[in-house]
Amino acid sequence: MxxxxxxxxxxxxxxxxxxxxxxxxxxxxxxxxxxxxxxxxxxxxxxxxxxxxxxxxxxxxxxxxxxxxxxxxxxxVGRLPDIYTDLEINYFLLRRLLGVKTEDKKQAKVAKLTKNEVLMINIGSTSVGGRVMSVKHDMAKVLLTSPACTEINEKIALSRRIDKHWRLIGWARIVRGSTIAPDS
The missing domain is CATH 2.40.30.10 (Translation factors)
Structure with missing residues (x-):
């Protein structure tokens, strides 16, 4: 700060x-x-x-x-966080979807993350697409559609496309990722 x-x-x-x-x-x-x-x-x-x-x-x-x-x-100048192209995250999914009802008037359950699924990731005010490359227990590797400037341990929001709307499905903490050096 x-x-x-x-x-x-x-x-x-x-x-x-x-x-x-x-x-x-x-x-x-x-x-x-x-x-x-x-x-x-x-x-x-x-x-x-x-x-x-x-x-x-x-x-x-x-x-x-x-x-x-x-x-x-x-x-x-020179004091900003790194620029990431992919992230390894420790994620936590919600039990049920918010604002989505099924036919039996119950809230729909959140399905687990799957490989090659596309998510929307909110990092601060940045909204960026991300393709899930691998999933293991509560860890996932996500390839970002465009680079994002962020830090390790930053909390991010995960959304999934459900019925033509992006719905919040959980949150995550950035563990590590691949960075690119900015051009001078």
Missing amino acids: GVLKLGDEIEVRPGIVTKDNEGKLHCRPIYSRIVSLNTEQNSLRFAVPGGLIGVGTLIDPTLCRADRLVGQVLGS
Whole structure:
């Protein structure tokens, strides 16, 4: 947890994600400087964690439009968590689905995770798809559809597609994963 101050150099990760001709992912973080900090009607000189803070930067608006930066992580240069492409998780499934009733008026049970199943994984404000590569007891390996900036021991939410809707089926804790180095 850090403090943001006017004039600080910042980094946004994973930034711009691209694939090369061989299908290898590349993440190019976005670097900028803080030019303003605001809360509702107050202009700030510094900001601490907790609350809603508007951070004014010199980032090109085309990179920010259409919620493209939702789920990205902002912080001091070089002090952000790693960028993960797959995760090994320790998961816990709910006993019953929330908000879904079966014909006999009972809540449906949550089925176990299966190999090659596609889940939606929420890591903070990031929503990313994930394909289950392997499952063993309460551990699973999940390949992410796009890289995510997160930390080991972070808690994440797991959702499954049920009747054309994403339904919460459980939560997990990140144990380890494969990282990619950001491009300089």
